[in-house]
Amino acid sequence: MISCCEGNRSLVVNLLNFWSTSYSEGCKDRKMHLPSLLLCLSLGAIVKYAAASDWCYTGCDHSPGHWGDLSGSHCGENRQSPINIDPHNVHSDPKLGNFNLTNFDSPNTIKSMKIDSHTVKLILEDNEVEVSGGGLNGTYSTIQFHFHWGNKEHHPGSEHTIEGHRYPMEMHIVSLKKGYTAEQAVKDSEGIAVLGFLINATEDGNMSGPWDMLTSNLTGATGNAVDVNLTISIDDLIGDVNLTKFYRYMGSLTTPNCNEAVVWTVFQEPININKELIQRFPTKTGVTDVYRPVQKLNGRKVYASPATPLPPSHSFCYDDHCAYSPSHWSSLPLSHCAGERQSPIDIVTNSTVTDDTLGAFTYKKFDDKHTIKYITNTGHAVKCVLKEDTVEVSGGGLEHVYSTLQFHFHWGSTAADSKGSEHTVDNMRYPMEMHIVSKRKDLSLEDAVEAPDGLAVLGFFIEPTDSTKSSSSSGNHETTSTSDKGPWEKLTNYLLFITNINSRVDFTEEISIDDLLGSVNREAYYRYNGSLTTPSCNEAVIWTVFQEPVKVDKDLMKLFPTLAGYTNVFRPRQNLHSRAVLVTKSASSAPGPIMLLLLLACLGAFSFHL
Ligand SMILES: *[C@@H]1O[C@H](CO)[C@@H](O)[C@H](O)[C@H]1NC(C)=O
Ligand SMILES: *[C@@H]1O[C@H](CO)[C@@H](O)[C@H](O)[C@H]1NC(C)=O
Ligand SMILES: *[C@@H]1O[C@H](CO)[C@@H](O)[C@H](O)[C@H]1NC(C)=O
Ligand SMILES: [Zn+2]
Ligand SMILES: [Zn+2]
Secondary structure, eight states, rough: OOOHHHHHHHHHHHHHHHHHHHHHHGGGGGGGOHHHHHHHHHHHTTTSSSOOOOOOOOSSOOOOGGGSSSSOOOSSSSSSSEEEEEEGGGGEEETTTOEEEEEEOOOHHHHEEEOOOSOEEEOOTTOEEEEEETOSOOOEEEEEEEEEEOOTTTTOOOOEEEEEEEEEEEEEEEEEEOOOOOOHHTSSSEEEEEEEEEEEEEEESSSSSHHEEEEEEESSSOOOEEEOOOOHHHHHHHHTTOOOEEEEEEOOSSTOOOOEEEEEEEESSEEEEEEHHHHHHHHOOOOOOOOOOOOTTTTTEEEOOOSSSSOOOOOHHHHSSSSSSSGGGGSTTTTTTTSSOOSSEEEEEGGOOOOOTOEEEESSTTOOOTTTTEEOOOOOOOEEHHHHHHHOOEEESSSEEEEEEEEEEOOOOSSSOOOOOSEEEEEESEEEEEEEEEETTTTOHHHHTSSSTSSEEEEEEEETTTOSTTTTTOOHHHHHHHHTTTHHHHHGGGGGGOOTTOOOOEEOOOOOOOHHHOOOOOOEEEEEEESSSSOOOOOOEEEESSSSSSEEOOHHHHHHHHHHOOOOOOOOOOTTTTOEEEEOTTTTTOOOOOHHHHHHHHHHHHHHHH
């Protein structure tokens, strides 16, 4: 995890990147036609000729914002690298299959090492290492790998950033289309394949091993290639990174002349190495901050291999103020939103089917006051994320144990009579709805969202404490709900800290889920098969919608739209199609817990007397 300071710093860097990128855009017109001699020289970055050092990363006339001015340069064009990769906006591509890597496991492929003011480069033996598969068109011969890094003050220096996050370092494994010379490769839009590995700094981890061997050989920059006796394989350096998870886009070399000839692969998982070993790059070479700022996408698409887990797209909204309002959610990438098992629905009580097997739930740690890890404003909801593998739900007709991940809220507006629940009952919409989301304990989240019963959501309607509409406003509920104001007040106090979208704050108040639910009757509920109610709307949810609403003070309810900064965050009702809605036996005239106890006591007494 990055610290606050690092986060701020990378924000600053991104702002700087923005300026330098804009500047280089402006240089486009001055781009010259390249004489082939210069082209050969410019290949210094990828082949073993000595490069003319007429450019730099900082402190010379041709720093990145001016690379476009260099003669023969493509650096101001439209298909440049590196880029920021936003996993919310990448497209999954089934053609991006597994790589075939030849001699990546051989410890005898490194021929020499060259350290100059731009990088540390390991040059490979000719025609030994190859890359194919991974959606590449044909086979590529690997010629070298090299590194990009930041500086001694732990300033990160990867070239690609992920959602704006810059990793400490990046490794590039460079391959030319098999049979091509470097000159031919830079003229083909797919002439070069670069495999990019982000490098993450860890506190622990092996201080010996391949990365120690490699970094022990680092010296001050001389610009000469020197033979090295490094008996490590590329696989040794890659370690346990999952090579089936990667991003793909068409880009350029990231050093002048920035030829637009590169098929880029950026692996999703970083290589984790000890931070002391990372520090050897700036410290032992004296070379710092050798990375190019991120470049504009200019309409390019970034793809992900099918194995890459992706977050749902955040470009959706509930109103008409974005491209993806609810009726267009189905055109989002990977969307299930047009399926026939969608949520929420209107529950028509006289069409429900009573099911005797829908018994009581078993809750684990619902009474624990320390299970909420943090609270966040997602831009669509306020979500409380729980500590992993702590809270569980089972029973209630569910066939598996589910571990609870988070709960969140849907609401309407700040109006006194606002209605913002997702489910409706006989067309009646409640003021708010709370969703407690759990995934099958035996499945990973990735697998759970693909399984028809992978998720279980418990939905609770919320209505004001002083409402007279409650069907079960018996005397004992009125009194307990007043004393329930405490936990909701504690919870809504946190909304003050998350008024910015995507902000989050660690939760330290002592509140259990039971505290929030209060004395609501959890024996009477509806059950149906449905979906997530936000994109990608995966049809993986066993829904439980409790009949009795949770009571919350109406002034506290108002804080959700007021402080989160948006209103009416509920999806419109979806068609039931051929689905059944089941209901527990104790349905409409559900006895309160005390009544139930009495009833059980009577039954017990009765059967005892039999
Ligand atoms: C694959 O590469 C070959 C040879 O370079 C080229 O002729 C062909 O058009 C490429 N195919 C695709 C789908 O890009
Ligand atoms: C990076 O390293 C930190 C510290 O060891 C770790 O907490 C984090 O999970 C790592 N990030 C990734 C993406 O592996
Ligand atoms: C949900 O789907 C499963 C599998 O298709 C089915 O067995 C079950 O009866 C369904 N539940 C409801 C409430 O319709
Ligand atoms: Zn590079
Ligand atoms: Zn929800």
